[in-house]
Amino acid sequence: MIRPLHPLLSAFIGGILLASWGNAQASSTFILISIPILVLVYGVGLGSAYLCYRAHYALLTTCLLVFLGFASGMIRYAVSNHVPLHHISYLVDNEVVTIEGWLYRSPEFVGTRRYLYVKTTSVEKRNTRYHTTGKIRITLTKAQSSPKSIKQLVYGSSIRARLHLSLPKNLGNFNYREYLRRQGIYLIGKLYHERNILKRSPQQGHLVLSVLYALRARILTYLDSFVHRHGPEYEAVEQPIQIIKAMTMGSRQGLSQETRDLFRNAGMYHFLVISGVHIAILAWAFHKGLMILRIPVQYRSILLSGLLFAYAGLTGFHFPVLRAVLMASVFYLSMTCNRIADPLYSLSGTVAILLFIFPNSLFEVSFQLTAAATLYLLLFFRFLNRQRWFGRVRSVPWFLKTMAMSLMATTGAMIGVSPLLLYYFGRLYPASFFSNLVALPVISLLLPSSLLVNFLSLFMPGLTVLDLLLSVNVFLTRVLTGICSFFSNDGIALPTPSRFVMIVYYLALYALLAFLPIKKFLKPQRHKEYTGDA
Structure with missing residues (x-):
């Protein structure tokens, strides 16, 4: 195979889908028994593929590699979702217990509530202590009063608390329990105040992540302090x-529902991601x-990838930024190796890495939207x-070319995400073609300036010029x-497409954009034959 990653990735995704379907009906004991069998089959298939490759059986080697990709998807999903016998979900059943653990990510603030994500290490109930694993989420319901009175609960903080733990409840048609389970969270609980939590030592977690989350907190604190310094203009x-x-x-978390709806109805919600x-x-x-700094090229790409991953850590390692960072890293590393990176192949590699590390991300809306938008944007261009006519677009003045490229980029992304938007939200927002x-021009000024302010706030938060730039x-x-308000509308409500219709749509669109060459929009110019006459 010239491009083996594409069929291997498709087979890997197929394996994840089949394993997820089987996991919904099979018990954890069945999954535990099936994992060694799948590993054995995988080993036999890998050895057979190598022997076929040495014997120059290309087609058979391809089939075996696709089979291995399929088996890899099943094995990876089963391993990542397997629940051990000492997991907290087996020990706690809708009851009051005392838990010990540590925060494996920074606390989240949603309105007056605060969410603590805890990786448990032990549980006490009925005067008995059990060593456990598993993640839970604790909700602090009391509004934050003063920052000085808040315990410094950050990433890595070891805590002890007594609370009631139960299974998450579904929200209407939304399977909230399954949504949290894909994040590894099986139980949730509530506390009124952080005074009900005992902070312990030592600090847990990874040193690099602790530094990144501390820098993130420093930037967010500066931005929040800017709001509090403008008391009369707070609103x-x-x-x-x-x-x-x-x-x-x-x-x-601090965005109001009105702001979210405003950007969504104007087709500009992607600016918030x-x-x-x-x-x-x-x-x-x-x-x-x-x-x-005259850093050599061979080291420049490595340092650049590290800096981009550090920024991904500052933003919380969300899927859209991870996808972009991985693609950029592949591009710069290919330059180091004197190779020209293929964007589609880089996207396939990025998706493969993300799905191998986080197989449950395949079912996340954010992952599906960023993958579909990027794929069909690249295919569209x-x-x-x-x-032939596209060459003329590149020769127009830069202002018109920028507008044309923006319109084409919006078109490519929209044809990729439209079925997903209809499936999950039931509406399309055609105003995005004009609002974007x-x-x-505003985004082109706002984004670089805001990123510069965030960077400088790490070292000079009290600088007067920094406040002036933030005011701009x-x-x-x-x-x-204001632009969002002008273009805001309720969108177009359309019937929700079935999964079969979505699969047919994406396959047909992929075939159209990837394999159909249409070059007859403009007739080629005819040149007069040279006769030799002066």
Whole structure:
């Protein structure tokens, strides 16, 4: 196979889907027994593929590799979702217990509530102590009063608490229990105040993650302090700052429902999600900085990848930013090896890495949207590059070319995510074709400026010029919100497509964009034959 990753990735995804379907009906004991069998089959298949390759049986080798990809997907999903016998979900059944553990991620703030994500180490009930594994989520329901009175519960904090733990309840048609289970969370509980939590020592977690989360908290604290310093203008400044936090740090907990609906109805909600645009800006800035420092090319790509992954950690390792960081890392590492990176192949490699590490991410809406948007955006531009008229678009003035490219990028992303939007939300927002064009100049100024403020706030949070620059960013955010208000509409409600219809749509669209060359929109110019006459 010239491009083996594409069929292997398809087979790997098929294995995850089949394993997830079987896991919904099979017990954990069945999964535990089936894992050694699948590993044995995988080993036999790998040995057979190697023997066929040495014997030059290309077709048989391809079939065996696809089978191995399928088996790998099943094995990886089964291993990642297997629940050990000493898991907390087997020991606690809707009762009051005392738990010990540590925070495996930073606390989240949603309105007046705070969510603590705890990896348990032990459980006490009925005067008996059990060593356990497993994750739970604790909700603190009391509103935050003063930052000085709040315990410093951060990533890695060891805690002890007594609370009532139970299974999550589903929210209407949304399977909330399954949503949390895919994150490894099987039980949830509530406490009124952090005074009900005993903070213990020592600190747990990874040192690198502790540093990244500490830097993230420092940036968010500076942005929040800017709001509190504008007491009389609190209402006018608070939501713009929350928008900046969402756009640059991935912190969307403070966004009001009105702001969320405003961006969604204008087809501009993707601006609130960190994606390829942010990574492109950072990659360019880091690349120029390393060039100024005269770092050799072979080390520059490695340092650049490390810096981009550090930014991904600052934003919370969400799937859209991880996808963009991995693709950028593949691109720069290919330059180090004197190779030209294929964007589609880089995307396949990125998706393969993410699914191997997080197989449950295949069922996350954010992962599906970012993968579909990127795939069909790349396919759409590859399709346009095969058209003769597309060359004329590149020769127009830069302002018109930027607008045309933005419109084409929006079109490519929309044809990729439209079925998913209908399936999950039941609506499409065609205003995005125009709102994105109008918002492009504002975003081009707001994003780099906001990222610069965040970076400088780590070292010089008291700088007067920094507050002035942040005030300009708040003004630009208000302009962006005004654009959203102008284009906001209820969208178009359409019937929810079935899974079969979505599969047919994506396969047909992929075949159209990837394999259909259409070059007859413009007739080629005819040249007069040379007769030799002067």
